[in-house]
Amino acid sequence: MQRQIPLILTGVIGFVMLLYFFVPHPFISGPGHFFEDAVIIVVAFAIVLGAANLLTFNGEIIARRGKDWPYKVVLLVSMFAMIAIGLVEGERYLEPETVFSWMYNTFYASMQATMFALLAFFIASAAFRAFRIRNLEAGLLAVAALFVMLGRVPIGNVISAHWPNGIQLPQISDWIMENPQNSAKRAILMGAALGVMSTGLRIIMGIEGSFARSGGNS
């Protein structure tokens, strides 16, 4: 029972949302609209749940003085500080002059951007140490990569400015993007679409079921 009802519910909701695409009539689109609105709210709670998980998980490490526990204290304190400021400042918490906005700019924006900027360094060192042209396939990859890297930036314009029209570097890189690149990418897109559709079908038919295991106290 505890497993069956959610599975049936999932199937029914999925089927309504599927039909909703083909049936504009309010008999289907009415429930469809309701599910759209409802899922927005439930997903929001799911994100809050993520924070709650973070709390229990790190709280447990702190409690048993696990590895790096002082850092976990920093983590939880900063999380609660952010929540407290947001609660105090209320609905207008994102106005430019609020403390919450200041925290966003100072901590969130700067560190998130830097985390990903680190990858620029790693990409260069990986290019040097782990980009091996060992066969024809890797060779094709390398040639396409070189053309695109050169053709997409101003240095490519400068090098090929006086080359015959049609084979200047930016044009070659555009052609690679629009033709050979695009055709292979489209095959991947179609294959991925079939994968998503069959997963959707299995969920609606109630034979996917892996989530029913992952939910609850398993």
Place this chain on the structure above:
Amino acid sequence: MRPRASRPSPLRSGTTGLPHPVPRLRATSFAVLGFLALVAGVAHAQTPPATARATTTSSLPALSAAAADVQNDNGQALHVQWTAPAGVEQVIVERGSTPAGPFTVLDTVSAEGGSFDDNDVPRGKPVFYRLTGLGAHGPTPPAVIGPVVAVAQWFNTGRTNVAFFSVIFFAFVLFFLWSSRGGRKLFVRRIAGIDAIEEAVGRATEMGRPVLFVPGVQDIDDIQTMAALVILESVARTAAQYETKMIVPTNYPVPFTLAQEMVKNGFLEAGRPESYDPNSVRYITSEQFAYVAAINGIILRDRPAANLYLGAFFAESLILAETGFSTGAIQVAGTANVHQLPFMVVACDYTLIGEELYAASAYLSREPRLLSTLKGSDYMKVVIILLLLIGSVIETSFVLKNPPTQSLGQVSSPFKSWFRTE
């Protein structure tokens, strides 16, 4: 044609969304859908679409206009069109429920556009529009058009082609599901990547070093993680046969438990449950870069001879591939996250590309669920390839008959046009 909807619809919506009275057809469906229908919208489509012409109230040049129901919608939109006399720059669009008004202004729009979509019409009720042109010489006399009724449709005919593809594909998947559950063997070719994995494990054995298996960085809700764990079981079996140590770092609690299960199973199936080391599956952390830094540490410290990265990978793929490459290990990778594949292809000895990851897991597990999806997709691809070939021939002959005058792609054959989605 006089629209029937000029008299009030017998089924008017109540404010709560509950229909009154409930027709029989609806009542049965309610029983099926239960509380879902609480929110079902109401007004029934039963009036024919209405098209109304302008009735001008003045002899001065007014707009000549018409309004019609928007097809394939839920009965909330009407389309108003006009031809404005010269000198009219803007048009005030108003709507009312009687020809005499009162009218409420919807918007003032540029006359040049020639049309206005009213997307917030009460369903099934006759409405009237009043259009007034504005120009340098003052306003034109208002043109009142109507009544028109917005009507809901039961099937969006613009999406027949999507239904066509979906039905064919779903039929394939369900057929293979049914036949594989009935015990029919479904043939799937052996993926070269599986051989590469076995070879890698073999080499680790020769060198007496461990095998590293990273099941991606996503939680269990990503099907790639599931596919990776299926592959893990068979890798563990091979490793058990060769008596080679495994290291499996994980980053979420559920994959961690499942990975333990899989490795244990693999050792059990190979008949060596005593060689199973419970510490081989480790929980690291769910923070992306911390997890990667920890794996880097493992690679540099324990020097595994084979690194297998299978599952959902993101920006960290290149860091892993590079570190593993620098230790000279054999590396096999696989992910459906296409934008990470380039880094794996250049740094790994073998890469499972996109769907190959799922195919490998279906091949190894022989699970009807996975196999039927794989076979269904394959047959759908055959359909697509055939339709593309036929379509290209039709399109070519069409273009030969109607050579393009200036720009390409303006006209297309009826075959191609049928697949245009709306």
Place this chain on the structure above:
Amino acid sequence: MHPANPLTFEGLGVWIASLLTLFIFSFLYKDNPFYKLAEHLFVGISAGYYVMQELWAVIYPQCVKPVAHGEHLLMIIPGVLGLFLFSRFIPKAGWLSRWSLAIIIGAYAGIKTTGFAQGDLVAQFQASILPLYVPGHLGASINNVLFLAGLLSTLVFFFFSTEHKGAIKGTAQLGVWFLMVSFGAAYGFTVMARVSLLIGRFQYLLDPWLGVTRF
């Protein structure tokens, strides 16, 4: 331009942000306590930030406010389902969270299935029906043939129901070549993206922090 003044509220923010930026960059030398501090700070701050966004931008205006005003009473249902998600912390009531997952998984299964069917399957298929010869447009004709060859051969590569032998093997091999070109292009674009992010960080360090503008 002048360097940011750490004595103002805003300037202090720029100083802290810049120092944290450098803390994270210190990871390039090696993993160290500064990096670890920044990393944990980031995880905590972002979790708190997300909670507030979900609360003030979604849960409050979408659910709490309308229900409190008696407007959309039906929104009590998703609100309760949302709270059910937390039942997993109570061992005996954990099964309740499956009801909430049911609506999330069911709704997205339906939405994604039709979205992919329309946008990535039918529309992409339709756009791939190309004339193989266009009178007077030799370049376009060659491109179309090449495009179709790439698409079909890649589709054949992802075909698992027959052994790759003979003509199928050759076609699949062609598909691999097209795939490799596409990976090469993706490689180039990814390099471009990562480098841009670094440039952005350096621009931040130079301009609001140190007050150096040179262009």
Place this chain on the structure above:
Amino acid sequence: MTSLLVFLAILAAVALVVAFLIRIPSVATTLARMRRLDRRWIFLAVWVLVMVPLLFPLKLPVAPTARAMQYYEQIDRLKAGDIVLLSADFDPAAGPELVPMLKTSIMQLCRKKVRIVGDCLWPGGPPLLEQAFSEVARDTFHYRYGEDYVNLGFKEGREAVMLAMGNSIPGTFPSDFRGTPVSKLPLMGKVTNLRSVKLLVNVSAGYPGTKEWVQQTQSRFNLKIISGCTAVSAPEYYAYLQSGQLLGLLGGMAGAAEYEKMAGVTGAATKGMDAQSSVHLLVMLCILLGNLAHWAARRLGER
């Protein structure tokens, strides 16, 4: 033509010299030893090659490509008073690539006197959108909040939000990012659902983003979409461009720089292009040198 031949000749000469040098054992040994180079030297090179062009700009010419022109023209075709939806689906991680596009898009929309409804499907985005709106629309073009533009802020739900907006935008966003009820914003009275917007300008960093807007809304609500996206997602979107599901595409900071060039501004993207060029050259050099080192090592019989 001559410059192409000269370029090819230089390439050939370099290749010949390298092929000759690699035969010299001492050169080969040095090259092979390079494989063990501490990668922090490469990090240092990246650092220098980004910093130096930012401090001493060369101002290499940016030339708009066809794709960026299409993006520009789609906005250019709008008429004064039209309403567009500007969905800023990104967060600070992609800021350097996407904020310049966002600002230039708002600038072009303001020049056309187009009314803008802004929203975010990424929780990290609303402050970035607000900063761009205040800087460009409010301060430069004196747009009035609530009448000429609104910032609806964030909404959770990814594809579900897109579909809900197709039904009703005020219903999906009952209040703006400050908590003001949309019924108090005059502009929102003119926006019923996605069918009432002339164009969707989507600035997108991934999921949810352009791909989902295309799948869920483009044909379903007959919506015209142009996309400014990160370079990582751009290759995938070329497929939507060819099929006409997307009408314009800016990819990454380079796309942003081309767009700035067309709009006649020198923004952060244009300023970054010199550094972008220099690091691209470095990465290419790394690929070539790395492989040369491998070949050298193989000649010497190492693995």
